[in-house]
Amino acid sequence: MNAERISGVLLHVTSLPSFGGVGDFGPAAYGFVDFLAAAKQRLWQVLPLSPTGYGSSPYSALSAFAGNPLLISLEFLVRDGWLGADRLESVAGGLPGHQGPCDFGTAFAKKIPLIEEAAANFLDRASQEDRLRFQRFSQDNLSWLTDYAIYNVLRRRFNYLSWNEWPPEYAGRQPDAMTRLMTDSGRELAIEQVVQFFFNEQWAALRAHCAERNILILGDVAIFVSYDSADVWTHPEIFELDESRHPIRVSGVPPDYFSASGQRWGNPLYKWSLLQENGFDWWVARIRRALTLYDEVRLDHFRGFEAYWSIPAEELTAVNGQWIKAPGHALFNRLKEIFGELPFIAEDLGLITKEVDELREYFGMPGMRILQFGFADRGGHLYLPHRYVPNTVVYTGTHDNNTTLGWWRDDATKSERANVQTYLHRIENDNDIVWAMIKAAAGSVATICIFPLQDLLHLGSEARMNRPAAAVGNWTWRFSLDALQPDLAAQMAAIMEMTDRDGYQAPTEGLAAGGPTDEASLRVREGSQT
Incomplete structure (x- = not known):
């Protein structure tokens, strides 16, 4: 991992105030990156x-490899000539605008057809140079792209039913059925592939804009995949499925801070022994894809790489499960053989054992600390700055927590409030708590410090991104068009300067070890001696 002290902002792309009802890779994204640079943030x-299924959760994806088409900017498709401006104007009344929460349903119904129309235009009139770039993309992603395109075409054909409810010849990927589909639906399949190409091109351009401003992208890899996904449909042999291809056991976590009955996520579990026999080739491909999208990767539910909670599929809750050992050490050794040093952050929240810590530390991965968790009781003190080590990523909160202001107003107990007053300083109003938490995180020894944008904007519970175990109402928050003001960027930049997270490299030539590191501090020291 990057050993330099840096800070960054947690903001999912869908939370941008983009045209079309869902945040995307368009102009609002570039404006956000410019705000990060002005605020001296080094990480996004x-x-x-990934493309999302029911509930629009980014952690419930239709593919571990593909990109979400809703993140493609219609404005940039017009700019690049793949969609006429008149087409955008003709449906503008039916598309949700820049303001308000995400409207995934309307965006899917109105935006996806326009993206597919743009893809068809690409097939009909792309230049030779454009076609060569598309061919290179297709070849580089051959291991997943064709299967994902087939999956998506069939899913639409069968009214978005889960793949196990398709006719048996398609659910079972019978060779004759697959051949017939590829022969009869070639253009549909090509359109799906071009859509993924659009995603890749726009994301690569946005990443280049970040790189020009010295901003890294921290992505997120969920440990499990959805049952209704191209991954399970394409590779049923690597998952714990019965002869009818239904899950035998599923994923989740036991009762914890978030839920008294645990969380039954329902993802099929891996056949880890088979994956290991095959050199973890599926995971190698998955991480290779992730490293083409991101500079660094957060491994969600890192605990599951050491041991995972296995729940019989017939159970309705996560209570009656058991911990099963996973070959995390062998997996990460294999990944290290392929990719060298692993730019991973371990999401190590929840019930963490000594074995999980040892696995993380062996591979040098920083763990996570959530400042909100530190004030409940003495057991939570490991989340407070005086307990950190440098190889740590500290957050004021995450997408699964309330915002700092929402926590303080709505969730914090009387004793937590008293502990905050004792540990930080006198909190006299809501504005104080947010800045106090931001400064405490930034001033810690943790190498990486990350703030949800909601905290920078001092927003309350109404801006919460996700409530774990809640089936509806999540992932919809978007910030407003006028939220990112220059004075906020200046305030954050000043904090970054004072906590040495701004990327400044002090001159050292000619200065004694342990002495001042720049002219200003040298003058201060000289002045104190006269």
């Missing part, structure tokens, strides 16, 4: 960029 953390 996003949630998984």
Whole structure:
């Protein structure tokens, strides 16, 4: 991992105030990156960029490899000539605008057809140079792109039913059925592939804009994949499925801070022994894809790489499960053989054992600390700055927590409030708590410090991104068009300067070890001696 002290902002792409009802890679994204640069932030953390299924959760994806088409900017498709401006104007009344929460349903119904129309235009009139770039993309992603395109075409054909409810010849990927589909639906499949090409091109351009401003992208890889996904449909042999291809056991976590009955996520579990026999080739491909999208990667539910909670599929809650050992050490050794040093952050929240810590530390991965968790009781003190080590990523909160202001107003107990007053300083109003938490995180020894944008904007519970275990109402928050003001960027930049997270490299030539590191501090020291 990067050993330099840096800070960044957690904001999922869908939370941008983009045209079309869902945040995307368009102009609002570039404006946000410019705000990060002005605020001397060095990192942008996003949630998984995968296509989403029911509930629009980025952690419930239709593919571990593909990109979410809703993140493609219609404005940039017009700019690049793949969509006429008149087409955008003709449906503008039916598309949600820049303001308000995400409207995934309307965006899917109105925006996806326009993206597919643009893809068809690409197939019909792309230049030779454009076609060569598309061919290179297709070849580089051959291991997943064709299967994902087939999956998506069939899913639409069968009214978005889960793949196990398709006719048996398609659910079982019978060779004759697959051949017939590829022969009869070639253009549809090509359109799906071009859509993924658009995603890749726009994301690569946005990443280049970040790189020009010395901003890294921290992505997110969910440990499990959805049952209704191209991954399970394409590779049923690597998951714990019965002869009818239904899950035998599923994922989740036992009762914890978030839920008294645990969380039954329902993802099929891996056949880890088979994956290991095959050199973890599926995971190698997955991480290779992630490293083409991101500079660094957060491994969600890192605990599951050491041992995972296995729940019989027939159970309705996560209570009656058991911990099963996973070959995390062998997996990360294999990944290290392929990719060298692993730019991973371990999401190590929840019930963490000595074995999980040892696995993380062996591979040098920083763990996470959530400042909100530190004030409940003495057991939570490991989340407070005086307990950190440098190889740590500190957050004021995450997408699964309330905002700092929402926590203080709505969730913090009387004793937590008293502990905050004792540990930080006198909190006299809501504005104080947010800045106090930001400064405490920034001033800690943790190498990386990350703030949800909601905290920088001093927003309350109404801006919460996700409530774990809640089936509806999540992932919809978007910030307003006028939220990112220059004075906020200046305030954050000043904090970054004072906590040495701004990327400044002090001159050292000719200065004694342990002495002042720049002219200003040298003058201060000289002045104190006269």
